[in-house]
Amino acid sequence: MSTTVHKAPGRGWSVARVRNRLVWWVMAVIIGIGALLWVYPFVWMVSASLKDQLEVFGSGLSLLPKTPVWENYARAWTDAGFGQYLLNTVIVTVCTVVLVVVRCAMAGYVIARYRFTGRKTVMVVLIATLFVPTGYTIIPVVEISQRLGLLNSLSGMVIALSGAAHVASILLYMGYFRGVPKELEEAAVIDGAGFLSVFFRVMLPLAMPVTATVTLLTFLATWNAFFLPLVFTFSRPDLRTLSVGMLAFVGENSVDWSGMAAAAVISLLPVVILFVLLQRYFVEGMAGAVKS
Amino acid sequence: MVSLPRLKARREPGERPAPALTRRRPPARRRRFTSTQVWIWFFLTPTVVLYGLYTVYPIIASYWFSFVEWNGFEAEKTWVGLRNYQDVLADPQFWNSFTVTALFTVVAVPVKVIFSLLVALLLNSPKMPLRSLFRTAFFLPVVTTTAIVGVVMQFVFDPTDGPVNQLLLTLGLVDEGINFLGDSSTSLWTVVGVYVWKWFGVTLIYWLAALQTIPDDVYQAAALDGAGPWSMLRHITMPLLKPFTVIISLLTLESTLKVFDLVLTMTNGGPFYSTEVVEIYIYRWSFAATTPQLGFASAAAVIFGMFVCLLGLLQLAGIRAARKAGGLA
Incomplete structure (x- = not known):
C-alpha cells in the first residue's frame, strides 16, 4: 500500500x-x-x-x-377494443389533469394569500382527510355518483377521479404561492389587473414548477387508476379504460397470450415513454415526501 | 399510484400557514373587500364541491351505511344498529383478510426497506459504474399501471409456459412447474414478491433523497482522517440516516395497505381466499356478490379504516419523533 x-x-x-x-x-x-x-x-x-x-x-x-x-397489435387494437380503451383513457386523463391543476391552483392561491371567513375550516378539513383512508370509501362514492346520474359515464369518472384526495397538490400550490413576494401582485393591481387576471396572468404562470409536478403526478395516478374506472364501467364495456379493459380481455381470452402482451404494450407505452423523457421530474416529484 | 398524492403531502402538516395570515394587510376599501370575498369563494367552489362530494361525504356516509341493511345500490336501506359490526367481527373470513393484510405488510415492508437501502447505498456512490441506468431500471415498474402489470404477471408465473417456470425447468431446479399463483401455499408470497418488485423504486428514491442530504465534505473530512468505506458507513452514513428510517418505513407501511389493483388482477383474492386482503373482502361483498351486502361491507370498511387511521396517527407521532431526533443530531 x-x-x-x-x-x-x-x-x-x-x-x-x-x-x-x-x-x-x-x-x-x-x-x-x-x-x-x-x-x-x-x-x-x-x-x-x-x-x-x-x-x-x-x-x-x-x-x-x-x-x-x-x-397481434391489430387484434388487440380493433378486435379487443384497445383503440377505444386508449381513447377513453386519454380523454379521462387529460380532463382529470386539467381539472385537478386548475382547482388545486385556485384553492391553493386563495388559501395561501387571503384571509377570509371559513379559511380555517377549509384548512382543517383538508388536513384531517389526509389521515383518513380514501381507498375504503368506494361504496359512498358509487352511491353519490349514481344519485347524481354520473355512474356509467366518462364525465362521471373524471369528476370522481378529480374529486378524490389531491390535498397534496393544494398544499404544494399553497406552499409556493405563500413564498411569492406580494409586490408582484401589488404591481399588477396598480397596472389595473383584477382578481382574475392577477391569478391567471401573474400567479399561475409563476407557479410553473408546481404545475409541472402536479400535472405529472396526477397524470400518472389517473392513467394508472383502476378501482374507480372498474366500478364505473360495470355495465358500460365501451367506456372501459386500458387497465379495466385488460382485466376483461384476459377474462374472455385466457389463451391469447400474444394478444394480451400486445394490449399490455399499447397500455404501458405512453407512460413509459413519458417516464423516459421526464425521468428527473418523476423522481424529484416522488422524493419530495422525504425531503421535509 | 393512487396513494402518491397522500404520500407526498406528509411533509406538509407540520408547516404552519400562519405567517402568511399576519402579513396580509387589511384591504383598503370596503367595496373592494366584498368583491374580493366573492372571488375567493368563487376560487374555492370547485374544490369545496368536488372534495365535499367525493372525499368528505364518503367518509361520513360510510359510517351511516355501516348501520343499515342495504342489498344493492338500488335497494332500500333499513336501520339495523350495530348488527353489521357484530356480523363482521364474527366472520372468520374478515379475520382471514385481516391476517392476510397483516402478513403482507409484515413481510413486504422490511424486505423493501432493507433491500432498497442496500441498493441505494451502492447507487449513491459516484464510483458505481452505470448508476443512473440502474436507477432507471429499478424505477421503471413504478410508473407502469399496476392492473396491467398484475395481468401480465399471471402469465409470467404460469405453471407450464410462464418464463419463470421455464427458467426453473431449464436450470433443472424443479421437475415440474410450480403453480405459483394457483397454490394457496405460494400465492401470497408470489404477490408479495411482485409487490416488492413493483414499488421497490419508490423506496429506493426515498433512500437516495435521504442520502443526498449528507454533505460531501463530511465524507472528505473522514477520508482525510483515514476512515475507510466501512467505517464511514458505520459512523457517518448510518447515524445520519436514522431519522429518515422512521419516515421511510412508515411511508412504505402505509402504501402496503393499498394493494387492491395488484391482488385483484393477479389472483382475485384466491385461491381459497389465501390472498384476500381487506380491500378485496370489501369489494367482494359490495360488487362481486350476487346479493351485495353494502351495509355489511361498509362496516368492514369502517373497522379497517379506523385501524388505518390509527396507523396514520402513529405515523404522525413517528415523524415528529424522527424530526426531533434529527434536530438533535
Whole structure:
C-alpha cells in the first residue's frame, strides 16, 4: 500500500486502484443482474407481443421472435377494443389533469394569500382527510355518483377521479404561492389587473414548477387508476379504460397470450415513454415526501 | 399510484400557514373587500364541491351505511344498529383478510426497506459504474399501471409456459412447474414478491433523497482522517440516516395497505381466499356478490379504516419523533 502514496493521483494502474475499480465493477454486475430482473417482465412482454400464438408457448426462454407478428397489435387494437380503451383513457386523463391543476391552483392561491371567513375550516378539513383512508370509501362514492346520474359515464369518472384526495397538490400550490413576494401582485393591481387576471396572468404562470409536478403526478395516478374506472364501467364495456379493459380481455381470452402482451404494450407505452423523457421530474416529484 | 398524492403531502402538516395570515394587510376599501370575498369563494367552489362530494361525504356516509341493511345500490336501506359490526367481527373470513393484510405488510415492508437501502447505498456512490441506468431500471415498474402489470404477471408465473417456470425447468431446479399463483401455499408470497418488485423504486428514491442530504465534505473530512468505506458507513452514513428510517418505513407501511389493483388482477383474492386482503373482502361483498351486502361491507370498511387511521396517527407521532431526533443530531 505504501508504494501507492507517492504516485500522482489519477495516474496509473497501481494495485490498490485496480482492486478498487474491480470491487465496484463486481458490485455493478450484482446490481446489474437485479436491474435485469426489474426490466425482464417488460422485455418478455414486448417479445411475446411479437410472437405468433403458438410460438409464445413453444419457444421456451428465447426472447427473439422468429418473425415479428404485427397482427397481434391489430387484434388487440380493433378486435379487443384497445383503440377505444386508449381513447377513453386519454380523454379521462387529460380532463382529470386539467381539472385537478386548475382547482388545486385556485384553492391553493386563495388559501395561501387571503384571509377570509371559513379559511380555517377549509384548512382543517383538508388536513384531517389526509389521515383518513380514501381507498375504503368506494361504496359512498358509487352511491353519490349514481344519485347524481354520473355512474356509467366518462364525465362521471373524471369528476370522481378529480374529486378524490389531491390535498397534496393544494398544499404544494399553497406552499409556493405563500413564498411569492406580494409586490408582484401589488404591481399588477396598480397596472389595473383584477382578481382574475392577477391569478391567471401573474400567479399561475409563476407557479410553473408546481404545475409541472402536479400535472405529472396526477397524470400518472389517473392513467394508472383502476378501482374507480372498474366500478364505473360495470355495465358500460365501451367506456372501459386500458387497465379495466385488460382485466376483461384476459377474462374472455385466457389463451391469447400474444394478444394480451400486445394490449399490455399499447397500455404501458405512453407512460413509459413519458417516464423516459421526464425521468428527473418523476423522481424529484416522488422524493419530495422525504425531503421535509 | 393512487396513494402518491397522500404520500407526498406528509411533509406538509407540520408547516404552519400562519405567517402568511399576519402579513396580509387589511384591504383598503370596503367595496373592494366584498368583491374580493366573492372571488375567493368563487376560487374555492370547485374544490369545496368536488372534495365535499367525493372525499368528505364518503367518509361520513360510510359510517351511516355501516348501520343499515342495504342489498344493492338500488335497494332500500333499513336501520339495523350495530348488527353489521357484530356480523363482521364474527366472520372468520374478515379475520382471514385481516391476517392476510397483516402478513403482507409484515413481510413486504422490511424486505423493501432493507433491500432498497442496500441498493441505494451502492447507487449513491459516484464510483458505481452505470448508476443512473440502474436507477432507471429499478424505477421503471413504478410508473407502469399496476392492473396491467398484475395481468401480465399471471402469465409470467404460469405453471407450464410462464418464463419463470421455464427458467426453473431449464436450470433443472424443479421437475415440474410450480403453480405459483394457483397454490394457496405460494400465492401470497408470489404477490408479495411482485409487490416488492413493483414499488421497490419508490423506496429506493426515498433512500437516495435521504442520502443526498449528507454533505460531501463530511465524507472528505473522514477520508482525510483515514476512515475507510466501512467505517464511514458505520459512523457517518448510518447515524445520519436514522431519522429518515422512521419516515421511510412508515411511508412504505402505509402504501402496503393499498394493494387492491395488484391482488385483484393477479389472483382475485384466491385461491381459497389465501390472498384476500381487506380491500378485496370489501369489494367482494359490495360488487362481486350476487346479493351485495353494502351495509355489511361498509362496516368492514369502517373497522379497517379506523385501524388505518390509527396507523396514520402513529405515523404522525413517528415523524415528529424522527424530526426531533434529527434536530438533535
